[in-house]
Amino acid sequence: MKSYYCKRLYEEINFDAESVYVCCGNSVASSFPIYNKDNDKSLKSYLKHLLKWRKQCTKNAFLGKVDNGCINCFDLKEKNISFFEYIKTILFNTKMFKIKNIIIKSFRQCEFSCAYCLEKKYTKCRKTYNVQKSEFYDFLPILKELIKNNMLDKKELRLEFQGGSISVWNEFKEVLDTAVEYGVKSLFYHTNAVTLIPEICEAAKKIPSEMCISIDSGTKETFKKIKNEDKFETVINNIISYAKAGVKCSIKYILVKNLNDNSEELENFCKTIKYINDNLEEENKVLILLDIDFRDSLCNKDYIISDEYINLYKQVKSFCIENNIVYGCQKFIFDMLNKRKKLHNI
Numbered sequence: 582m583k584s585y586y587c588k589r590l591y592e593e594i595n596f597d598a599e600s601v602y603v604c605c606g607n608s609v610a611s612s613f614p615i616y617n618k619d620n621d622k623s624l625k626s627y628l629k630h631l632l633k634w635r636k637q638c639t640k641n642a643f644l645g646k647v648d649n650g651c652i653n654c655f656d657l658k659e660k661n662i663s664f665f666e667y668i669k670t671i672l673f674n675t676k677m678f679k680i681k682n683i684i685i686k687s688f689r690q691c692e693f694s695c696a697y698c699l700e701k702k703y704t705k706c707r708k709t710y711n712v713q714k715s716e717f718y719d720f721l722p723i724l725k726e727l728i729k730n731n732m733l734d735k736k737e738l739r740l741e742f743q744g745g746s747i748s749v750w751n752e753f754k755e756v757l758d759t760a761v762e763y764g765v766k767s768l769f770y771h772t773n774a775v776t777l778i779p780e781i782c783e784a785a786k787k788i789p790s791e792m793c794i795s796i797d798s799g800t801k802e803t804f805k806k807i808k809n810e811d812k813f814e815t816v817i818n819n820i821i822s823y824a825k826a827g828v829k830c831s832i833k834y835i836l837v838k839n840l841n842d843n844s845e846e847l848e849n850f851c852k853t854i855k856y857i858n859d860n861l862e863e864e865n866k867v868l869i870l871l872d873i874d875f876r877d878s879l880c881n882k883d884y885i886i887s888d889e890y891i892n893l894y895k896q897v898k899s900f901c902i903e904n905n906i907v908y909g910c911q912k913f914i915f916d917m918l919n920k921r922k923k924l925h926n927i
């Protein structure tokens with residue numbers, strides 16, 4: 582029988598600001614309402630329903646009934662399974678339905694106002710340097726309840742902070758403490774790195790930690806145009822501090838039309854990464870990730886990548902090879918390159 586598989590669908594849950602999704606929401610897969618004190622009996626019963634719904638989504642895919650949002654997603658894989666395998670998995674593989682990856686996006690406040698910000702699209706990304714409560718819901722009680730009721734896969738649990746910006750989200754430190762105390766297996770932060778958070782450096786001593794920071798520029802002028810804040814040097818210094826503390830840092834360059842999608846800026850960016858790495862020991866060196874503006878990827882349903890962008894990718898690649906820098910591209914670009922079957926000669 583036909584069955585569908587996607588690692589995220591099986592392992593992930595995304596606590597977004599206005600809904601809970603089965604995954605990071607690549608293609609806006611199924612959603613569930615967020616916790617509402619007035620409508621839901623108790624947090625415990627809400628979470629039971631949430632996990633039941635998530636399990637059903639996973640079962641459906643296993644049975645070949647795929648969610649509309651997943652249909653065109655590159656992460657979805659098709660495979661054939663026997664009836665015996667189906668029964669064995671559904672009845673006995675309880676581990677398969679436990680959550681292994683939690684994405685936290687329950688807040689939208691941020692110090693920056695990036696030209697491409699997805700959160701701004703909802704007009705609820707509040708630009709601020711003050712630590713604030715999320716206007717959507719509190720996440721800490723949810724994490725505590727998930728832990729208390731043994732609803733997580735402790736052996737593999739990974740917490741991924743998205744946002745908003747964790748440095749102005751009032752729950753961040755307590756959520757991190759709770760996760761560390763519970764024994765989370767890995768941590769991942771998406772951050773603008775405008776503030777150095779000592780608790781992240783401390784946690785990295787005990788738990789494998791990764792961080793993704795988009796700087797999208799190699800000069801303070803372009804940084805300001807994209808981020809709407811004059812903080813290029815602060816961010817570069819903080820990246821060096823995080824990397825020295827043992828956080829594995831990926832530095833992202835999102836190609837934004839007419840702002841930074843040119844060879845000169847990319848060259849400056851590569852030189853900036855070289856400068857960062859020259860300040861670091863071999864085991865702490867940062868890597869480069871290329872990405873494109875989500876506004877382009879969302880309307881690019883045919884996954885077409887221009888020759889111009891392929892040339893920019895080639896430019897980064899040859900700089901990285903020459904300077905011994907690890908590089909890659911965000912999955913969407915990788916999929917596009919693959920689709921054009923040009924990867925072999927890039």
Ligand code: SF4
Binds near residue numbers: 608
């Ligand atoms: S197939 Fe894509 S949209 Fe569906 S759960 Fe997986 S990652 Fe999410």
Ligand code: SF4
Binds near residue numbers: 697
């Ligand atoms: S740093 Fe992230 S959340 Fe903040 S404005 Fe930029 S894209 Fe949006």
